[in-house]
Amino acid sequence: MMSTGTSARPAAAEGHFDHRMAVFGSDEAFVAAALPFLAEGLAAPDEPPPVAIAAPGLLAALRDALGTDARNIGFIDHTDWYTGTAANAVAQGAGYLAANAGPGGRAHLLMEPDWAGRAGRSARESTEWIRYESLANLLFAPFATTVLCAYDNRTAGPAVVDAARRAHPGTGVYEQPPVLVRELDAVPLPPPPRAAVGLSGPEEVRAWAAGRGLPSAEAEVFTHAVVAAAAAHGPVVEILAWGDAPACVCELWLCRAVADPLAGFVPPGSAEPGPEQGLWFTRQVCAYVDVRDGAPGDRARIRVQYA
Structure with a gap:
């Protein structure tokens, strides 16, 4: 089960989300980009101390450069902030604000995803983080938050950096979120394996998941995740399931498209996610949730993978 963080919304805002990007290839270049950003945050009225969220080595270099001024800055190891999926990061950010x-x-937040860890462990995972970067422009648009996303090209790599530029305004290659997300979702999903089995409802999903090796509590969470997605975007024509624990997969075939690119990413009002929150709950507790709408007239799909 993935870390859920918190999903509370920040208070209503006046202003706009300022979403910046810095690319660097050395500790010194990181510090050079970070110092003026943090100074800007310290000088901003009505703000808490700025926070730097990055790899431990980069934070150490930043502390050294700041000297006694470091006491005015918050420092968070990025493995403590980015504890799960990109959807979990949305919840973490909303809860922090x-x-x-x-x-x-x-607030001023300097943020470096863990490209040497989860975020960069596969092309699929990196795609989810670029989706998160893009959708942040919509999710946090009403809030007067200033974020500098730090990209270390020693760990992120040129393909990720190039994709990230398209998710950040002011880079010269920025794409509006619906355009970029639609492009990411145009990549076909692999077809279900021939061994996939058809299931008819929650009880069969629960029994199947337990039979594939998920402990009973996790089989229950996975079942709730599948049911939540179906309730929010059904009716469901067919449920297919395959895989072994922990990577159990259910694919929902739907009668209608999931038209909203923010589906499952908008934090609800309550602090803890529950099944009644639809695809938000599904994204919070499962490692991967893929949505494919297909061509007009085709059935849409939501593919849910537990881990």
Whole structure:
């Protein structure tokens, strides 16, 4: 089961989300980009101290450069912040702003995803993080939050950096989120394996998941995740299932498209995700949720993979 963080929303905002990007190839270049950004945050009215979220080595270099001024900055190891999926990162960010930001969501956050870890472990995972970067422009648009996304090309790599530029305004190659997300979703999913079995409802999903090796509590969570997706975007024509624990997969075939690119990414009002929150809950507790709408007239699909 993935880390869920918190899903509370920050207070209503006045201003706009300022989403920046810095690319660097050395600790010194990281510090050179970070120092003026943090100084800007320290000088901003009605804001809490700025926070740097990055790899431990980069944070150490930043502390050294700041000297005694480091006491005015928050430092968070990025493995403590990015503890699960890209959808979990949305919840983490929203929860942090709700608890700590100034009026209207005012805060300066320097953020480096863990490209040497989860975010960069596969092309599929990296795609999810680029999706998160792109959708952040919509999700946090009402809030006066300033974010500098730090990309270390020693770990992220040129393909990820090039894709990330398209998710950040002001880079010269920025794409509007619906355009970029639609492009990411145009990549076909592999077909279900021949061994996939058809299931008819929650009880069969629960029994199948337990039979494939998920402990009973996790089989229950996975069942709720599948049911939540179906309830939000059904009716469901067919459920196919395959895989072994922990990578159990259910694919829902739907009568209608999932037209909203933000489906399952908008934080609800309650602090803890529950099955009644539809695809938000599904994205919070499962490692992968793929949505494919297909051509007009085709059945849509939601593919849910537990881990």
